[in-house]
Amino acid sequence: xxxxxxxxxxxxxxxxxxxxxxxxxxxxxxxxxxxxxxxxxxxxxxxxxxxxxxxxxxxxxxxxxxxxxxxxxxxxxxxxxxxxxxxxxxxxxxxxxxxxxxxxxxxxxxxxxxxxxxxxxxxxxxxxxxxxxxxxxxxxxxxxxxxxxxxxxxxxxxxxxxxxxxxxxxxxxxxxxxxxxxxxxxxxxxxxxxxx
Amino acid sequence: xxxxxxxxxxxxxxxxxxxxxxxxxxxxxxxxxxxxxxxxxxxxxxxxxxxxxxxxxxxxxxxxxxxxxxxxxxxxxxxxxxxxxxxxxxxxxxxxxxxxxxxxxxxxxxxxxxxxxxxxxxxxxxxxxxxxxxxxxxxxxxxxxxxxxxxxxxxxxxxxxxxxxxxxxxxxxxxxxxxxxxxxxxxxxxxxxxxxxxxxxxxxxxxxxxxxxxxxxxxxxxxxxxxxxxxxxxxxxxxxxxxxxxxxxxxxxxxxxxxxxxxxxxxxxxxxxxxxxxxxxxxxxxxxxxxxxxxxxxxxxxxxxxxxxxxxxxxxxxxxxxxxxxxxxxx
Numbered sequence: 001x002x003x004x005x006x007x008x009x010x011x012x013x014x015x016x017x018x019x020x021x022x023x024x025x026x027x028x029x030x031x032x033x034x035x036x037x038x039x040x041x042x043x044x045x046x047x048x049x050x051x052x053x054x055x056x057x058x059x060x061x062x063x064x065x066x067x068x069x070x071x072x073x074x075x076x077x078x079x080x081x082x083x084x085x086x087x088x089x090x091x092x093x094x095x096x097x098x099x100x101x102x103x104x105x106x107x108x109x110x111x112x113x114x115x116x117x118x119x120x121x122x123x124x125x126x127x128x129x130x131x132x133x134x135x136x137x138x139x140x141x142x143x144x145x146x147x148x149x150x151x152x153x154x155x156x157x158x159x160x161x162x163x164x165x166x167x168x169x170x171x172x173x174x175x176x177x178x179x180x181x182x183x184x185x186x187x188x189x190x191x192x193x194x195x196x
Numbered sequence: 197x198x199x200x201x202x203x204x205x206x207x208x209x210x211x212x213x214x215x216x217x218x219x220x221x222x223x224x225x226x227x228x229x230x231x232x233x234x235x236x237x238x239x240x241x242x243x244x245x246x247x248x249x250x251x252x253x254x255x256x257x258x259x260x261x262x263x264x265x266x267x268x269x270x271x272x273x274x275x276x277x278x279x280x281x282x283x284x285x286x287x288x289x290x291x292x293x294x295x296x297x298x299x300x301x302x303x304x305x306x307x308x309x310x311x312x313x314x315x316x317x318x319x320x321x322x323x324x325x326x327x328x329x330x331x332x333x334x335x336x337x338x339x340x341x342x343x344x345x346x347x348x349x350x351x352x353x354x355x356x357x358x359x360x361x362x363x364x365x366x367x368x369x370x371x372x373x374x375x376x377x378x379x380x381x382x383x384x385x386x387x388x389x390x391x392x393x394x395x396x397x398x399x400x401x402x403x404x405x406x407x408x409x410x411x412x413x414x415x416x417x418x419x420x421x422x423x424x425x426x427x428x429x430x431x432x433x434x435x436x437x438x439x440x441x442x443x444x445x446x447x448x449x450x451x452x453x454x455x456x457x458x459x460x461x462x463x464x465x466x467x468x469x470x471x472x473x474x475x476x477x478x479x480x481x482x483x484x485x486x487x488x489x490x491x492x493x494x495x496x497x498x499x500x501x502x503x504x505x506x507x508x509x510x511x512x513x514x515x516x517x518x519x520x521x522x523x524x525x526x527x
Contacts, residue, residue: 062520075517124520131523162522 025164027060028080031090031175033183036097042112042143043101046091049137051084051119058082060167065127077164083122087137087175091115094179098187114142120152124159124167131159133170135178136196141186151185153178154196226262232278234262237291239273240328241342244302245293251277252294253306258283261304272328275339277304285337288316290325292340306337 053071054061060077063070079086092104095115103109121136136154140147155177159170185192199207221228239245242264251259259279267274275291286308294303311319320327325340 059517060520072520073515073517074519076519126520126523129524131520159523162520 024076024078026078026080027164027168027171029083029086029090029168029172029175031086031093031172031179033094033097033176033180038096038098038100040100042099043103044095044099044113044115045103045107045109045111046088046095046105046115046117048105049084049088049091049117049119051082051122055119055122056082056084060124061122062124062126062131065125068125071123077167084119087117087119087122087135087179090175090179091117091139091182094176094183095186098183112143113148116140116142121154122171125156132156133159133167133174135171135174137178139182149186149191151182151191152194152196153182154194155181227278231281232259233281233283234276235259235279235285235336236274236276237337237339238267238328238330239275239291239293239339239342240271241293242273242275242302243293243342245275245304249301249303251279251291251304251306253283253308258306270329275304279306286310287313288319290320290327290338290340292325293342 050056054073057073058079058081060074060079062072062074064072088105092102095102101111103111117137117139119135119137121134123134125132125134134154134156136152138152139150141149155174157170157173157177160166181192226232245261245264247261247263249261250257251261259277262276262278263274265274265276266272277291283306285306288309288311290307292305292307294305307323307325309316309319309323320338320340325338328339328341330338
């Protein structure tokens, strides 16, 4: 009996040791915006986007709707780049659809306006009825050392399935939706009241 | 014919004494068959190395430490090693201590770089060896200072970032003065100053990126590098994260000031300083990225310190993660 038990233990240990790890899923975000009629003035520069807490991490974050105060991190889902960088790229791309001279964090040239954004939420909210991608960011426009405009933008989008592609698509949609609302406000010079 | 008993006793005693002498020589003389050569080095921190600890060369054991003596004049250690006679140092060789971790003992590594003696200083530095000045004890082999661990490196990098930001600001102000003056004199010098600052920034940015990665919970080297575990638990409690954050705040303010100065200079559009403009644009972007990376490093350092204070095994075990449930319970 004893050798059998030892054999079983050995086989179980070997199985546990040889079991492969989980395959990580790295998700890419490529926000795109419909081209518009860019105007020459004013010029913009987008500052590096700061991220609050875990929103800035490469590990996919999610919140259970039953425990909204607890942020969890996925074991195998990762972003290709920090979400704050994706947002910065989206802000540059979005502004370029309406304004001719827009530079990003990699080329911080002097401009008429400086866009300073902070990513507040970038997470999945899981609920028994379905999951949603959520984004929220605060943005301030600075001109000649003074804040001239501040607003908050957020968006949500249902996540169709558990696949990485579906999750990435939902987050890409929310970034595009929120940034498009921001760009629209900049173009008309007004601040829409945030829905979040 | 059998010898008499007195002769037998004399021969017996002689044989016993000879055996004791042979055993004593074998046990007490470090290299009784002269297979080794004695090589001395000077170290500033032996990190647990003591007589008997093995010496390795490119993964192979080639000898052992014979003695470790503290030099009371300069507080360094004279380490004598018995090394295989077949091992010969190259024109650029040095000794370094490989730190202990929970699974391995400390050991000394001999490194022989195949470079000419003239390039040795640069090659040694590229390898990460900061040589300990040899005392008067006739050390034959250069010893390396104990490399800074991640925590020390992070603290130094954050301090250095503040210095670089200050230098960049001074540089921008000087350049501004030059451009507002005659516009030509000294611009060449400034190109050199700016280029040097850019190189420093690039190195710092590289370091800060590595640090940012290293301290990222669950993904960074710190979670898997066992050699840091022993140091991590002790060092984490010594780091004054609040002070580092203070320095970072100052750095952020300096970076903002730097951005404004550079933006002002670039807006002036003096064509004589075309190269300087290009370099400044790069330096400015690099400084911003460095600042952001260091800020994340400081934040991760703080989180890690808190974790390790509560659970010292966290550095080995890492953190448990679970994927989110499928939307709506579907598969």
